[in-house]
Amino acid sequence: MAAIQPEVCIQKNWWEQQFNVYGGQVCNAFMAGSWADRTPLHEAALQGRLLPLKRLLSQGFHVDVVTLDGITPLHEACLGGHLTCAKLLLEHGANAEAVSVDGVTPLFSACCSGNSSLVSLILNRSSILHPAHLLRSPLHEAAKRGHTDCVELLISHGVDADMELAEVGTPLYCACENRSTECVQRLLVTGVNVQCGRGLDTPLHAAARVGGFKVVELLLEHGADGNCRNSEGKKAADLASNDSIRKLLLTADPVSLVQLCRLCVRRSLGIKRINRIKALYLPESIYTYLLYQ
Structure with a gap:
């Protein structure tokens, strides 16, 4: 041989x-x-x-x-x-x-x-x-590895950014699990569903579990619900890997009315229409706020 x-x-x-x-x-x-x-x-x-x-x-x-x-x-x-x-x-x-x-x-x-x-x-x-x-x-793999440019290209070509796979969850969930902060931010700005993860386990659960403090901040800013419980009946704070994340989750300020309005508008538009916000007759400051710019 x-x-x-x-x-x-x-x-x-x-x-x-x-x-x-x-x-x-x-x-x-x-x-x-x-x-x-x-x-x-x-x-x-x-x-x-x-x-x-x-x-x-x-x-x-x-x-x-x-x-x-x-x-x-x-x-x-x-x-x-x-x-x-x-x-x-x-x-x-x-x-x-x-x-x-x-x-x-x-x-x-x-x-x-x-x-x-x-x-x-x-x-x-x-x-x-x-x-x-x-x-x-491909989208899940790019999100997992933190290849933000690849993620944006795939979404621009019509890939479902909220697609949930049984084993790995959504692209956002993959990015949170791997602490791919920039990729998480881009996905959220694109308009993905912040609550969709893997079954009852939300992206916030994943981020808290792996110790992604900045990712947890981003998720909360985009409307993640810290009161959601996973299949084990646990909230994200129960899974926090360190005290700073646990404190952030337990002491988060109530969502303001203006933030609730932003989240409502973004959810109504969805991923496919989120970039059409500028077609509305609104002041530039409102565009900036709605698009997280």
């Missing part, structure tokens, strides 16, 4: 680090079973080696050659965040809508990398924003 090359071991370890997703499990598409049928085209795409990639394609390698688990070279280029390699593969006819057996798409891989230019490229070539079975949601 031929010895395993050191560079293959290095690449495998890198993939396992990159795809430690959703509960600490590495999805099957990136585990050892799929390594035996990886091609030089996959390796060149993953490493961002443009010239070898061109040479391999010119030598007759099929642009959409797949591993046993359905991973294409385009998946690899997107995972590595290599825009020029992805462009080359697409120019040679690569399928931007390829889905692995575990639901991974090039768009999902691009969101893992956090390269917003790459995400934009794939969005313009693919009509599949997430697989029908919802195993791997």
Whole structure:
């Protein structure tokens, strides 16, 4: 049996680090079973080696050659965040809508990398924003990793920002669990439902549990209800990981009338119409207040 090359071991370890997703499990598409049928085209795409990639394609390698688990070279280029390699593969006819057996798409891989230019490229070539079975949601992955630009691109292309998956909740919940403060802020300003998390566990529960003080502040500012109880009957304050968060939750001032009006207007408009506030005949200061600017 031929010895395993050191560079293959290095690449495998890198993939396992990159795809430690959703509960600490590495999805099957990136585990050892799929390594035996990886091609030089996959390796060149993953490493961002443009010239070898061109040479391999010119030598007759099929642009959409797949591993046993359905991973294409385009998946690899997107995972590595290599825009020029992805462009080359697409120019040679690569399928931007390829889905692995575990639901991974090039768009999902691009969101893992956090390269917003790459995400934009794939969005313009693919009509599949997430697989029908919802195993791997690009929006949830971008939110979890704190890739704010990618989140905004996906929402602008019509992805449901309040989509709740059974295992991971909503994108806002994912961002709160991972203390992705900037991403939480952008999602809230976009107009997502501040109460939608994972079942009865709200984003506020998640933020309090992991110790995200700034995230808790943002959630409260956007109307999060600290009195909601999760499936265990606990409020967010009961789950607070430190005294400062617990104090913040227990001593929060009552919501003012003007804040209630802002929240009501924003809820009425929803995500799809929130940016049309400026079409209303209102003073600039009101626009600024309603849009949290």
